[in-house]
Amino acid sequence: MKILTSLLFILAFVHSAWATPELVKEKACGQCHRFTPDQPEGNIKGPDLFYAGNKLRKEWLMNYLQKPEPIRQAGYITDPGFLKAEPEIAVPHPSLNEEEAKKMADYLSSLKFADLPEGVVDSEPLSKGKRVRTKIKFERSYGCSSCHQTINLAGKIRGGVSGPSLVDAGNRLQADWVFHWLTQQKKFQKKTRMPVFQLEKDVVILLTKYIMSMKKENLK
Amino acid sequence: MKSYFCKTAHLIKIALGFLLIAFALVACGESPSKQNTAEKPPTAVVPAPTASAPEPQPVSRVTEATKQTYQWYCAQCHGIKGKGDGINARLLPVLPRDHTKASYLESRSDDQLFLAIKSGGLSVGRAPCMPAWGHTLDDDTIHSLVRYIRELCECEGA
Numbered sequence: 001m002k003i004l005t006s007l008l009f010i011l012a013f014v015h016s017a018w019a020t021p022e023l024v025k026e027k028a029c030g031q032c033h034r035f036t037p038d039q040p041e042g043n044i045k046g047p048d049l050f051y052a053g054n055k056l057r058k059e060w061l062m063n064y065l066q067k068p069e070p071i072r073q074a075g076y077i078t079d080p081g082f083l084k085a086e087p088e089i090a091v092p093h094p095s096l097n098e099e100e101a102k103k104m105a106d107y108l109s110s111l112k113f114a115d116l117p118e119g120v121v122d123s124e125p126l127s128k129g130k131r132v133r134t135k136i137k138f139e140r141s142y143g144c145s146s147c148h149q150t151i152n153l154a155g156k157i158r159g160g161v162s163g164p165s166l167v168d169a170g171n172r173l174q175a176d177w178v179f180h181w182l183t184q185q186k187k188f189q190k191k192t193r194m195p196v197f198q199l200e201k202d203v204v205i206l207l208t209k210y211i212m213s214m215k216k217e218n219l220k
Numbered sequence: 221m222k223s224y225f226c227k228t229a230h231l232i233k234i235a236l237g238f239l240l241i242a243f244a245l246v247a248c249g250e251s252p253s254k255q256n257t258a259e260k261p262p263t264a265v266v267p268a269p270t271a272s273a274p275e276p277q278p279v280s281r282v283t284e285a286t287k288q289t290y291q292w293y294c295a296q297c298h299g300i301k302g303k304g305d306g307i308n309a310r311l312l313p314v315l316p317r318d319h320t321k322a323s324y325l326e327s328r329s330d331d332q333l334f335l336a337i338k339s340g341g342l343s344v345g346r347a348p349c350m351p352a353w354g355h356t357l358d359d360d361t362i363h364s365l366v367r368y369i370r371e372l373c374e375c376e377g378a
Contacts, residue, residue: 074307082307083291083295083296083299083300083306083307084300084307085307139348140342140348141342141348142351142352143340143341143348143349143350143351143352144351145349146297146308146312146349146350146351147296147297147308149311158311159311160296160297160307160308160311160312161307161308161311162296162297162306162307162308191292193292193293193296195293195351195352195353195355195356196355196356197355198355
């Protein structure tokens with residue numbers, strides 16, 4: 001009896017592990033997204049998902065998969081219509097039902113780079129003064145808002161659209177991943193349209209906290 | 221007396237706070253009219269040649285790779301044909317440079333264009349919307365982009 005229970009438990013575990021990739025196949029996610037870095041970058045049509053567990057917050061994934069809202073108004077960087085902001089592919093992103101979204105969010109959250117340090121960015125938010133000074137760095141020193149939409153001090157959306165929107169970055173992204181992206185972009189993706197920056201660690205932490213302070217509920 | 225000093229210090233703090241916020245609100249660049257008047261003379265940006273100045277860079281060639289680099293990075297703001305009408309253009313406080321407009325570009329030296337690409341707009345006294353590409357593109361690629369901009373504007377620079 002004990003053996004049978006153990007077998008059933010193992011079977012249930014294996015089934016759930018298999019079932020989710022089946023869902024990935026069923027929804028044809030692999031037509032646009034990479035689930036392994038071994039695939040060539042040239043053919044991708046959407047953001048890589050093999051480090052989704054480092055990058056995205058599970059709660060956000062659950063919501064997004066059920067009710068997708070555009071993050072890249074011009075489409076993905078490889079889209080033939082990107083430079084005209086007339087994307088040809090995957091607009092809108094397919095939506096899933098609640099059960100599917102939960103399975104998918106669980107699976108995506110399990111896809112991680114094991115060697116990325118966690119807890120690099122502490123959870124203490126920027127003070128009001130630091131936020132203003134970091135905004136100046138974000139916009140003036142590094143020109144980030146030329147390509148990314150953010151929320152300005154008046155609570156309005158401002159900025160370019162060639163990069164992914166950061167208006168809801170605080171709900172969408174994980175702080176540690178933002179830090180790692182800003183310090184070692186090429187680890188994740190060889191060719192992006194974003195400049196490579198070589199900044200001091202404390203500056204990157206300030207920028208990360210500034211980006212993470214963007215939440216759509218702060219819009220006025 | 222003490223309270224007078226405290227009050228004055230408090231007023232100074234408030235004034236500084238306003239100044240900081242005003243500066244922050246200017247965001248990525250000045251207004252176009254201010255940009256024109258605030259332009260620094262070329263000598264303030266590019267040091268005058270000295271006895272120890274490096275040899276002039278060889279003129280890089282424009283290749284298919286140069287054009288692809290322009291389309292991949294620059295066209296986001298400067299547009300597919302370099303007319304300053306990329307997808308970000310209308311959302312910026314300062315319009316990206318129109319690379320087909322000789323009237324402006326013939327007043328800029330190749331060194332100034334090189335520095336603007338490598339170290340960003342602020343480094344040559346222009347709009348900060350233009351980020352620094354020096355850690356993304358090598359010097360040869362940036363030199364070839366300068367040549368490509370010269371082709372687009374059909375104008376020469378020193």
